[in-house]
Amino acid sequence: MDFYDLVIKRCSIRSFERHRTIPEEVLNRxxxxxxxxxSASNLQPWRLHVIRSQEILEKIYPCYKRDWIQSAPCLLIVSGxxxxxxxxxxxxxxxIETDLTIxxxxxxxxxxxxxxxxxxIAAxxxxxxxxxxxxxxxxxxFALTPLGYATPDALTSTKKRKALEEITSYY
Ligand SMILES: Cc1cc2nc3c(=O)[nH]c(=O)nc-3n(C[C@H](O)[C@H](O)[C@H](O)COP(=O)(O)O)c2cc1C
Structure with a gap:
């Protein structure tokens, strides 16, 4: 996929196929x-947490009170x-925030x-x-994201963005 198609395709997904496993090689990539x-000065001040254990997922769900998050088979958390x-x-x-955002x-x-x-998810x-x-x-x-295969109905998002002229200044 072309890079520009990728950034347009990415959208927030809030409904997942709960029982569709993510292949290990995909997760690793x-x-x-x-x-x-x-990262600034290449200090890499981060840690990536992959949560798939049902026991730990159950402990984490109360941190974000939206039922849809429980449809994902995996949660990724970035800390630093x-x-x-x-x-x-x-x-x-x-x-730190800049490095973890990237x-x-x-x-x-x-x-x-x-x-x-x-x-x-930040909330x-x-x-x-x-x-x-x-x-x-x-x-x-710092941040959390569910990770999994979207249900077909979750993929209908259209991009609502400010116009380029509204956000760009040329000098
Ligand atoms: C820093 C940040 C925090 C966000 N926090 C949440 C959140 O807590 N819950 C949620 O449902 N979406 C959250 N979002 C997703 C945004 O609502 C979403 O990216 C935005 O509406 C644009 O939609 P799109 O991602 O489909 O292009 C967050 C996005 C960012 C970048």
Missing amino acids: ILNAGRMAP DRDDAWVRRLDNYNS VMDHLILAATWEGLGTCW FDPEIIRKALQLDSNIEI
């Missing part, structure tokens, strides 16, 4: 795409350690390329995830 993400990220001395800007975007685009659905309760995955208090739980 997606994770590897995340691993290839750039602020202390491992690059800091600009000039003004103490810390690159990983997440790589994962989501790779998943789309593999024919899988995702939905970037979760991080403390529920922290407890379920036994993550230390210094670890930032």
Whole structure:
């Protein structure tokens, strides 16, 4: 698939085929795409969590109170350690959110390329995830996406975007 087709094809999926397993090689390619993400000073301050165990899924579901998330066979969570990220001395800007955003975007685009659905989720309760995955208090739980094959009705999304003229300035 052409890159421009890929970015148009990617859309948030909120309904999945619960019992359709993701082949291991597909999952590995997606994770590897995340691993290839750039990061400030190449510090790679991230951790990718793949949740497929029903026991752990059940512990994580309460972090996001939408039933549709339970239709996905897998959840991917991106976390990171602020202390491992690059800091600009000039003004103490810390690159953690930027680095983790890029990983997440790589994962989501790779998943789309593999024919899988995702939905970037930020409106979760991080403390529920922290407890379920036994993550230390210094670890930032940045983003979550369900991962799986979309049900046919979930693929009808049309892109609502501001016009290019509205968001672009030329100098
Ligand atoms: C940072 C971020 C946080 C988001 N959080 C949520 C969320 O908590 N729940 C949800 O259903 N969608 C969430 N979304 C998905 C957006 O609603 C979606 O990307 C946007 O409406 C555009 O639609 P599209 O992804 O289908 O192109 C989030 C997206 C981003 C980038």
